[in-house]
Amino acid sequence: MKTALITGITGQDGSYLAEFLLARDYRVCGMVRRASTENFSRIEHLRGRVELHQADLLDSTSLAHLIRQVQPDEVYNLAAMSFVPTSWQQPVLTAEFTAVGVTRLLDAIRENCPQTRFYQASSSEMFGKVRHTPQSEETPFHPRSPYGVAKVYGHYITVNYRESYGLFACSGILFNHESPRRGMEFVTRKITQGVARIKHGLDHELRLGNLQARRDWGFAGDYVRAMWLMLQQTEPDDYVIGTGETHSVEEFVAIAFERAGLDWHNHVVIDPQFYRPAEVDLLLADPSKAQKHLGWQPDVSFEELVHRMVDADLDAVNPNTVSIRHAA
Numbered sequence: 001m002k003t004a005l006i007t008g009i010t011g012q013d014g015s016y017l018a019e020f021l022l023a024r025d026y027r028v029c030g031m032v033r034r035a036s037t038e039n040f041s042r043i044e045h046l047r048g049r050v051e052l053h054q055a056d057l058l059d060s061t062s063l064a065h066l067i068r069q070v071q072p073d074e075v076y077n078l079a080a081m082s083f084v085p086t087s088w089q090q091p092v093l094t095a096e097f098t099a100v101g102v103t104r105l106l107d108a109i110r111e112n113c114p115q116t117r118f119y120q121a122s123s124s125e126m127f128g129k130v131r132h133t134p135q136s137e138e139t140p141f142h143p144r145s146p147y148g149v150a151k152v153y154g155h156y157i158t159v160n161y162r163e164s165y166g167l168f169a170c171s172g173i174l175f176n177h178e179s180p181r182r183g184m185e186f187v188t189r190k191i192t193q194g195v196a197r198i199k200h201g202l203d204h205e206l207r208l209g210n211l212q213a214r215r216d217w218g219f220a221g222d223y224v225r226a227m228w229l230m231l232q233q234t235e236p237d238d239y240v241i242g243t244g245e246t247h248s249v250e251e252f253v254a255i256a257f258e259r260a261g262l263d264w265h266n267h268v269v270i271d272p273q274f275y276r277p278a279e280v281d282l283l284l285a286d287p288s289k290a291q292k293h294l295g296w297q298p299d300v301s302f303e304e305l306v307h308r309m310v311d312a313d314l315d316a317v318n319p320n321t322v323s324i325r326h327a328a
Helices: 012-022 041-046 060-070 084-089 091-112 146-165 187-199 220-230 249-259 288-293 302-316
Strands: 003-007 027-032 051-054 074-077 117-123 168-174 206-208 239-241 268-270
Touching (some): 003 012, 084 146, 187 206, 187 302, 220 239
Parallel strands (some): 027 051
């Protein structure tokens, strides 16, 4: 039985990855931060099957203790301050978690369990003001937010530890991936939650920012499979993961409202307060390397992804029903 340690196990990706690994008979350990309020809703259905350990990316001692205690075969570093707009309000804290925290974790592995295979969650936000489209592993980075800058650091420190210390360390440069478990602060979930509230008569309008921003959107459940595949290879490497299709926020909105039988033009209000200080206008993945070397392909289409999210929120906010199932 292999042992996997997931930082950020209570997040969207962490919950899907935990399910994926449990289905493959892994011993799954999750790192959680001590907090006055704890949110385990995404992994509530897994609580009896995963081990939860307290540690913090801000604290090197706790990380070293955790690695010694768990002795993981694989570590998936999914924890970060991951909401781009918040990174403008908390740029230093973003750097501590999303950048320097990667170094602390890598060093804990190097000193205590160097045979561990390590996955770093890199991000398409590192491309930012893109030099060419689509973006591949060879595309230069030009991040446009404190979050993107911090992710570039985390990416390169992973490369550095691989080249300097011989660690089996990989980075997955993941493009936007969504699901019914996406946080409410992200625009995709804001849209589907808004559609559901409007459909059930709880709201009338949905206020959004730049509808012309374009992203490469996929299903989070497909993307965690790519993470795992990276750590099963003979040699460590970095891979772009995405669908190779780009869609605008407006397209997402139109499909979401149509799924609920509504006309988005009657409900969406453009609000300048939701524009970013520096916008990333177009992100589009070239996943050919992952397709060739990992054999990875996404299974869920863009339209099906939007439908899944809308259906889950329609069920979740329906005042006439009480749903106890976890979001798929």
